Amino acid sequence: xxxxxxxxxxxxxxxxxxxxxxxxxxxxxxxxxxxxxxxxxxxxxxxxxxxxxxxxxxxxxxxxxxxxxxxxxxxxxxxxxxxxxxxxxxxxxxxxxxxxxxxxxxxxxxxxxxxxxxxxxxxxxxxxxxxxxxxxxxxxxxxxxxxxxxxxxxxxxxxxxxxxxxxxxxxxxxxxxxxxxxx
Numbered sequence: 813x814x815x816x817x818x819x820x821x822x823x824x825x826x827x828x829x830x831x832x833x834x835x836x837x838x839x840x841x842x843x844x845x846x847x848x849x850x851x852x853x854x855x856x857x858x859x860x861x862x863x864x865x866x867x868x869x870x871x872x873x874x875x876x877x878x879x880x881x882x883x884x885x886x887x888x889x890x891x892x893x894x895x896x897x898x899x900x901x902x903x904x905x906x907x908x909x910x911x912x913x914x915x916x917x918x919x920x921x922x923x924x925x926x927x928x929x930x931x932x933x934x935x936x937x938x939x940x941x942x943x944x945x946x947x948x949x950x951x952x953x954x955x956x957x958x959x960x961x962x963x964x965x966x967x968x969x970x971x972x973x974x975x976x977x978x979x980x981x982x983x984x985x986x987x988x989x990x991x992x993x994x995x
Contacts, residue, residue, distance in 0.1 A: 846884050847972050848892075848916070850954055852992040853923065854878040854985070857950070859935060860942050861984030875899060875907050875928045879954070880991070882921045889961035890916045893969070897926055900951040906933040915961075947979040947987050954994055 858864065858872040877897065883890050892913045899907040909928035916922050938948045953975040960967040974994035979987040986992070 844885070845888065845960060847970075847974075848890060848958065849882040849884060850974050850994045851880045851882075852877065852952055852976065852978055852986075852994065853880050855950065855952070855978045855980060857948075857980055857984045859930075859933075859984070860938050860948060860980065860982065862942060862982040864984075873930045873933070875930055875950075877909075877926050877928065877952070879911070879924045879926070880921060881916065881924065883916045883919060886919055887962070889918055891959040891961060891966060892916065893957040893959075895924065895954060895956040897928060898953040898955070899928060899930075900953070901933060901938070901948065904932065906930050942982045945982075947981050950978050950980060952976055952978055952992075952994065 854877070856876040858874065858876075877899075879895075879897075881892070881895075892915075894913050895911040897907075897909045897911070898905050907928040907930040909926045911924045911926050914922065914924075941948055953973065955971070955973045957969045957971050959969045976992050976994040978992050981987045
């Protein structure tokens with residue numbers, strides 16, 4: 813076997829390996845799935861904002877929430893059905909709401925906002941905690957059904973439920989400027 817034949821054979825082997833490795837790596841990447849990463853960017857409860865001059869703020873029974881949903885998969889899109897939000901205080905649910913379903917592409921981040929109406933919130937207890945310089949801890953739960961889109965086809969839906977705790981101070985906003993990741 814001459815040197816030219818050996819070089820051609822070696823080149824042919826490398827070409828075959830590259831041609832086989834590329835589809836195998838793409839298939840393995842598309843098979844690896846992750847839940848979306850969900851975090852609370854901002855939470856505002858105007859009723860416990862002590863800096864507001866008006867009594868009308870105290871009567872505001874709405875909660876404003878800003879969510880960030882990140883799809884970390886490089887080869888799969890996600891179809892969210894309705895995203896359900898539940899806020900709890902002291903172990904009891906005090907607000908519920910939903911964000912309409914949507915599609916999220918590969919490696920994309922979506923920001924969704926919602927306005928939730930509260931009911932049964934023990935406002936007096938919350939006001940007392942704020943007046944004493946303490947914070948109010950609000951549990952945030954996000955529940956949704958997600959369908960994975962792989963090669964243009966939607967797979968079986970998966971239910972994802974994540975939760976976390978957000979501390980709110982007398983300004984009615986989050987105490988910590990860091991994003992609260994729900995797990």
